[in-house]
Amino acid sequence: MVGFKGVYQTKFGELWDKSLTDLILEAGEGAIKNAKIDRKKIDLVLVANMLGGALEGQNHLGALAGEILGLRNVPAFLVEAACASGGVAINQAATAIKAGAAKNVLVVGAEKMTDKNNGEVASALMGAASEDERLAGLTFVGLYALMARVYFDRFKASKDDLAYVAIKNHKHASLNPKAQYPFAVDLETVLKSSCVASPLHLFDCSPITDGAAGVVISGEADGKNKIVLAASQIATDYVNLTKRESLVELKATRLVSRKAYEEARVKPEEIDLAEVHDCFSIAEIMAVEDLGFCKKGEGFKRIKAGDFDLGGRLPVNLSGGLKACGHPVGATGVKQVVEIVTQLRGEAEKRQVKKAKIGLTHNVGGSGATAIVNILKKL
Amino acid sequence: MKSAIQVWRRQKTNYQNLGRVGAVVSKTRIIEAPSGFIGPYWVVLVQLEKNKRVVGQWVDEAEPKIGMKVVGVLRRIGEADKAEVIEYGVKWKKL
Numbered sequence: 109m110v111g112f113k114g115v116y117q118t119k120f121g122e123l124w125d126k127s128l129t130d131l132i133l134e135a136g137e138g139a140i141k142n143a144k145i146d147r148k149k150i151d152l153v154l155v156a157n158m159l160g161g162a163l164e165g166q167n168h169l170g171a172l173a174g175e176i177l178g179l180r181n182v183p184a185f186l187v188e189a190a191c192a193s194g195g196v197a198i199n200q201a202a203t204a205i206k207a208g209a210a211k212n213v214l215v216v217g218a219e220k221m222t223d224k225n226n227g228e229v230a231s232a233l234m235g236a237a238s239e240d241e242r243l244a245g246l247t248f249v250g251l252y253a254l255m256a257r258v259y260f261d262r263f264k265a266s267k268d269d270l271a272y273v274a275i276k277n278h279k280h281a282s283l284n285p286k287a288q289y290p291f292a293v294d295l296e297t298v299l300k301s302s303c304v305a306s307p308l309h310l311f312d313c314s315p316i317t318d319g320a321a322g323v324v325i326s327g328e329a330d331g332k333n334k335i336v337l338a339a340s341q342i343a344t345d346y347v348n349l350t351k352r353e354s355l356v357e358l359k360a361t362r363l364v365s366r367k368a369y370e371e372a373r374v375k376p377e378e379i380d381l382a383e384v385h386d387c388f389s390i391a392e393i394m395a396v397e398d399l400g401f402c403k404k405g406e407g408f409k410r411i412k413a414g415d416f417d418l419g420g421r422l423p424v425n426l427s428g429g430l431k432a433c434g435h436p437v438g439a440t441g442v443k444q445v446v447e448i449v450t451q452l453r454g455e456a457e458k459r460q461v462k463k464a465k466i467g468l469t470h471n472v473g474g475s476g477a478t479a480i481v482n483i484l485k486k487l
Numbered sequence: 488m489k490s491a492i493q494v495w496r497r498q499k500t501n502y503q504n505l506g507r508v509g510a511v512v513s514k515t516r517i518i519e520a521p522s523g524f525i526g527p528y529w530v531v532l533v534q535l536e537k538n539k540r541v542v543g544q545w546v547d548e549a550e551p552k553i554g555m556k557v558v559g560v561l562r563r564i565g566e567a568d569k570a571e572v573i574e575y576g577v578k579w580k581k582l
Contacts, residue, residue, distance in 0.1 A: 245521065305518060
């Protein structure tokens with residue numbers, strides 16, 4: 109069994125006094141301390157990051173993490189799958205343990221994004237898309253906007269229906285002191301926000317964020333509660349949106365979730381809580397559908413009805429999600445796991461889901477080219 | 488930054504949709520543009536023959552509409568940056 113010994117998340121936000129190195133150090137030290145493990149026992153370090161080279165001019169993050177965390181001579185390297193880097197790093201840690209190549213793995217997801225202006229960040233993020241999409245002047249907001257427009261036509265949804273994703277996730281973030289935006293917002297604020305790429309407005313978009321998260325994963329479940337990784341599956345699809353079969357679903361999400369449910373031997377209705385990849389409001393709507401939490405075309409109605417609120421039938425994005433907790437891209441997939449472990453341990457304080465036993469994380473790279481689902485269980 | 492060699496190499500693919508006809512499937516008005524482009528502008532998702540879709544910038548005065556018949560025309564792509572290389576490719580307008 110692959111279990112979670114320690115977890116840690118830094119504050120997410122515009123952290124002007126923190127460098128990429130500072131963030132890796134804080135998350136790594138935090139996870140080691142939380143795991144109460146002698147760092148000499150850590151025999152593999154995986155760093156999840158997408159933009160260190162493009163925005164900070166810093167590559168070679170595996171060895172760098174080893175250096176600053178006092179884990180010298182340990183194998184250490186980068187895992188990159190765009191915004192899914194964090195989730196994939198968790199998967200690779202588990203794979204190394206199952207293969208007998210490591211016993212205790214430190215995974216650190218980190219991203220430093222606020223040193224550069226919006227155009228430079230948007231352009232660097234487009235490294236996760238295809239050349240054709242870059243030459244069309246698209247951004248990630250633009251790519252998801254193209255999907256949103258088709259979704260609206262197909263399922264008779266409108267721009268106003270999207271607002272309930274931000275309202276829910278901000279409400280959850282107001283209960284999470286680590287969130288970038290720990291406050292609630294009202295419908296009027298969301299609807300009146302400025303347009304970024306029509307039909308998506310500011311409150312439909314996850315922000316640009318600095319932050320990091322760390323996890324110590326071990327060959328045995330340990331600690332106060334025994335929390336294990338019951339499933340971890342990855343699927344890929346075309347990087348180029350125009351080549352996908354459907355524009356109203358992320359096929360990779362649909363496929364990977366079915367494989368994960370099978371591996372964990374659970375049904376979607378048995379999931380107690382989930383952290384899904386809400387990089388944009390439309391992405392959360394498609395995610396709850398593609399993960400099988402509700403029928404295709406009904407996601408926006410179920411979100412508005414409160415199914416996925418704290419206290420609802422399946423709370424989604426209690427951390428505040430990418431929208432309100434923030435989206436330091438390489439850190440996001442690791443943070444999702446930190447949130448689920450915190451919940452399953454019963455340490456989530458004001459946003460605690462009662463009697464939570466099974467949690468799911470869903471992390472996406474690009475506009476849907478990589479999807480990863482991790483399912484965590486409390487034994 | 489664009490290099491002359493990159494732009495030269497892309498000539499092999501940049502013009503393949505020149506003169507092709509299709510219909511608008513989706514559209515977005517990009518307000519916050521990436522570096523190398525100056526917003527706002529429309530980007531359209533165009534359906535060519537069966538199963539072939541493309542994305543490109545919109546260059547017509549009229550606003551693009553879903554279902555509108557369109558044609559690919561030759562235009563400059565993005566802004567010439569410090570390397571002063573001007574790239575050409577296909578954008579879309581009403582047929």
